[in-house]
Every structure is written in structure tokens, then in C-alpha cells.
Amino acid sequence: MAPITRRSLLKASAATAGAFGLGIGGNLVATALSAPEPRILKTAKIQAALTDPVPTRDVLTWGDSGMPPVLRMKKGEPFAARLVNGIDEPTTIHWHGMRIPNKMDGVPFLVQPYVYTGDHFDYAFTPPDAGTFWYHPHCNTLIQMGHGLTGVIVVENPDDPQFDAEIVLNLRDWRFGDDAQFIAQFRPRDAAKSGTYGTVRTANWKVQPQYDAPAGGLLRLRTAITDVTRIHSFRLEGAQALVIAIDGNPVAPTHFPLDLLQLGPGQRMELAICMPDDEGAVVSLRDVRPSKPATLATFRAVGTSLKRDLRDVPALEPNPVLPPDVASAEHIPLVLSATAEHAASNPICGSLGYSFWAINKVPWTGDTPDPTAPLAELKLGRSYVIDMQNVTPHAHPMHLHGLSFTVLSSSTGPVRPLVSDTYLIQPDERVQLGLVADNPGDWLFHCHIIEHQKAGMTSYLRVS
Numbered sequence: 001m002a003p004i005t006r007r008s009l010l011k012a013s014a015a016t017a018g019a020f021g022l023g024i025g026g027n028l029v030a031t032a033l034s035a036p037e038p039r040i041l042k043t044a045k046i047q048a049a050l051t052d053p054v055p056t057r058d059v060l061t062w063g064d065s066g067m068p069p070v071l072r073m074k075k076g077e078p079f080a081a082r083l084v085n086g087i088d089e090p091t092t093i094h095w096h097g098m099r100i101p102n103k104m105d106g107v108p109f110l111v112q113p114y115v116y117t118g119d120h121f122d123y124a125f126t127p128p129d130a131g132t133f134w135y136h137p138h139c140n141t142l143i144q145m146g147h148g149l150t151g152v153i154v155v156e157n158p159d160d161p162q163f164d165a166e167i168v169l170n171l172r173d174w175r176f177g178d179d180a181q182f183i184a185q186f187r188p189r190d191a192a193k194s195g196t197y198g199t200v201r202t203a204n205w206k207v208q209p210q211y212d213a214p215a216g217g218l219l220r221l222r223t224a225i226t227d228v229t230r231i232h233s234f235r236l237e238g239a240q241a242l243v244i245a246i247d248g249n250p251v252a253p254t255h256f257p258l259d260l261l262q263l264g265p266g267q268r269m270e271l272a273i274c275m276p277d278d279e280g281a282v283v284s285l286r287d288v289r290p291s292k293p294a295t296l297a298t299f300r301a302v303g304t305s306l307k308r309d310l311r312d313v314p315a316l317e318p319n320p321v322l323p324p325d326v327a328s329a330e331h332i333p334l335v336l337s338a339t340a341e342h343a344a345s346n347p348i349c350g351s352l353g354y355s356f357w358a359i360n361k362v363p364w365t366g367d368t369p370d371p372t373a374p375l376a377e378l379k380l381g382r383s384y385v386i387d388m389q390n391v392t393p394h395a396h397p398m399h400l401h402g403l404s405f406t407v408l409s410s411s412t413g414p415v416r417p418l419v420s421d422t423y424l425i426q427p428d429e430r431v432q433l434g435l436v437a438d439n440p441g442d443w444l445f446h447c448h449i450i451e452h453q454k455a456g457m458t459s460y461l462r463v464s
């Protein structure tokens with residue numbers, strides 16, 4: 001008889017977890033009838049021509065070639081995917097921003113075992129919310145995401161208003177040398193600051209791609225910042241546009257213009273763009289945050305004008321996120337800080353070998369009596385207010401898995417009541433995020449600048 005190894009145990013629990021995932025909320029017969037054929041997502045190491053006729057080696061994707069597919073799902077309809085691991089290290093998939101069962105959340109050790117080379121894991125869930133989301137591994141993330149494993153998810157709502165065109169942009173950088181090959185993914189001195197930037201910027205794995213859209217038509221542009229480091233300040237040149245959704249949630253109560261909205265890694269933005277009437281006119285989406293602003297993608301008006309108007313864009317239907325009862329809410333104080341301990345820590349699933357950052361003074365995983373204890377234990381169904389304070393001189397896109405929060409107030413001035421899974425907190429800012437703890441499980445909470453996440457700025461909340 002084969003000895004029981006740690007690996008075989010994890011394999012056994014993978015099979016159980018997969019079956020459990022499919023069986024949520026129903027018996028096996030009902031599941032068999034309603035479960036869709038799983039979408040196969042097989043990790044692969046490929047060569048891809050990203051910047052150059054000379055292909056880049058060691059690019060990672062799901063599938064055989066090119067960018068990870070845009071996954072389309074429908075709100076309220078079951079989705080299933082089988083992750084097959086074709087690369088030579090363990091991996092998982094996290095469905096960023098999606099309020100799905102904890103077992104499906106893709107965080108190794110916390111909620112599921114590693115998926116080793118040659119193994120598979122079945123994910124199955126029903127998206128409760130419509131909007132733009134994304135997917136990425138939660139293992140050795142700096143390298144796996146840095147080398148390509150970041151894909152966009154569109155959850156459609158059958159009641160969505162009709163647009164004349166829709167374009168999805170996966171925005172990310174790559175760290176290449178002059179020969180279009182990968183260079184070291186990070187520098188420790190930058191990991192201790194705002195993170196290490198890529199050298200080449202792409203939209204849908206292309207440098208400044210151009211897309212056609214009907215002249216005078218309404219274009220729904222979905223963007224996802226899937227980069228591991230870069231914060232963006234978008235600007236649109238050549239057309240009028242309204243922000244209609246951020247981080248998968250319609251903006252309420254009305255749309256607003258794009259000016260000076262800053263979004264961090266992990267965040268998504270949807271624009272309604274009214275294309276110019278003149279055939280051939282070009283609209284550019286730019287990032288004006290860096291000292292040298294960059295054009296990310298352009299859109300060219302084609303055909304005779306459809307003569308639409310931004311006033312024709314109705315509000316999107318809000319997602320079913322419960323509003324927190326702020327009056328009765330318990331408060332959870334969270335302080336984001338730098339840590340003096342630069343000793344190598346031993347976090348789960350890939351380490352940078354440094355610890356520069358901490359939440360409530362504890363760098364993950366902490367040198368505390370229980371190094372893997374949750375930050376806070378929340379009671380299922382109750383309301384909470386996260387009082388988060390950033391005492392570092394850098395901005396941090398803080399992401400909470402499995403739950404959506406509402407931005408209540410900030411020390412920086414009036415806020416929009418955005419519903420989100422990621423809040424970009426500025427240096428010295430204090431912010432209040434309200435939520436209802438309506439999804440049981442252990443939910444990771446971390447900075448989405450992956451070097452910060454991997455150098456201490458990670459923890460989790462337990463809802464039970």
C-alpha cells in the first residue's frame with residue numbers, strides 16, 4: 001500500500017472539495033442536471049510575441065496560446081471550470097471580487113489544497129453579482145501573475161441596457177529587458193516603497209491596440225487593472241464618457257465623469273463612451289499618473305453616426321449587496337504600517353524573503369502566539385465598520401475576498417457610496433468601510449500591490 005503522504009492527503013481533500021463545491025445548495029441529482037460542462041482552464045508555459053517579433057519565453061497563460069480568455073458568465077446562472085495544472089509548480093484560481101462560497105475562493109491552505117502539476121480542481125459557483133471581475137492564481141502570485149496569469153471575467157445581467165458596442169481591456173505591464181525576455185520581477189528596495197514597475201505596458205497583451213466602434217454610438221468599455229503594481233489615473237481624450245461601474249458595481253445614484261479617478265491593481269472601471277460622429281476620429285484611453293503619461297488603447301469611429309447621446313445611458317441595476325446597519329455595527333480597527341522587521345518571514349504559498357509591511361503591527365505570517373489567527377472574527381449576518389488607517393507614505397489597494405463593502409467616509413473629503421471589494425487608501429488616509437458579514441468563511445484581506453501582499457500586508461477575516 002502506498003504510504004499516505006502530505007501530497008496524497010491534499011489530493012484526497014481536493015476531490016472532496018470539488019464535489020462539495022458542485023453540491024452546494026442541492027442534492028447530487030439536481031446538481032448533475034443543473035451543473036454546466038466545466039470550462040477547462042489549463043495552465044501552460046508558452047512563447048508569445050508581446051512587444052516584438054521576437055517571442056518572449058516563459059509566458060504563462062490558461063489555454064494554448066495568447067492572453068487568458070475573457071470568461072463570460074451570467075448573473076444567477078451556475079458556472080463551472082476545471083483548473084488543470086500544466087506548469088511545473090502548484091497553482092489555484094481566485095475569482096477576484098466574486099461573492100461565492102469560501103471553498104471556491106482559491107486561497108491555498110486557507111480554503112483549498114494546492115493544485116500540483118498534472119492535477120486538477122473543479123470550481124463551481126453561481127455569480128450573485130453582474131459586472132466586471134477577474135481571475136488569477138493565489139500561489140507564487142508575483143511570478144505567476146507577473147508572467148501572464150491574469151484574466152478578465154464579465155458577468156452579464158440579462159436586464160442590462162443595450163450598448164452599440166462593448167470592448168474589454170485587460171490592462172497590465174510586463175518586466176522585460178531590451179531583448180523582450182523577463183527580468184527579475186521585483187527589486188527589494190522598491191518592494192519596500194510603491195512596488196516594482198513593469199517596463200512594457202499592454203492592453204489585451206498588445207502595445208496600444210486600436211479597436212473600432214460605431215461612430216456616434218455608445219460604447220461600453222470594461223477595464224480591469226490586472227497589473228501587480230501600477231496605480232492608474234485614467235483620462236479619456238476625444239470623446240465624452242461617464243463612469244458607470246467601479247469594481248463590478250454600478251456607481252450610485254448617478255454616473256459621474258472620469259476626472260482624476262485613481263484606481264489601483266485589482267480594480268475595474270466601466271465607462272459609457274459616446275463615440276465621435278466623424279468616421280475615422282480616434283478616442284484615446286490614457287493613464288496620466290506617471291511622469292510620462294501613456295496611451296493604453298485607442299478607439300476609432302467607423303460608419304455613419306448613430307447619433308446617440310450619453311443621456312441615453314440608463315443607470316445599471318445595483319447588485320444585491322446588503323446595506324450595512326451602521327448604527328448597530330461593531331467597529332474593526334485596522335492600521336496599515338511599515339514594519340521594522342526586515343527578517344525573512346515564511347508566509348504560505350510563495351515568499352519574497354522579506355517582510356516590509358504589517359496590518360495591526362503584524363506582518364503575515366506573524367511572530368505571534370497564533371501566527372495564522374484571523375484579524376477579526378465576525379458573526380454571520382451582522383454589520384461591521386472597518387476603520388482603516390494608512391500610516392505609510394504609500395497608497396495601498398486593499399482587497400477583501402468574498403464580501404463587498406460600502407465606502408462610508410474618509411478623512412480625505414466627501415466620498416461616493418461606492419460598493420467594492422478593493423479600496424485604494426492614500427498615505428495618511430483614514431477610511432470607514434461598512435459591510436454585512438453575510439458570507440461565511442475565512443476571507444483574505446490584503447494589499448493588491450503583490451510585493452506588499454507578499455511582504456507582510458496580508459491577513460484575513462473569519463465570518464462564522
Ligand code: C2O
Nearest residue numbers: 094096266399444
Ligand atoms: Cu485579486 Cu487575494 O486577490
Ligand code: CU
Nearest residue numbers: 396447449452
Ligand atoms: Cu500596498
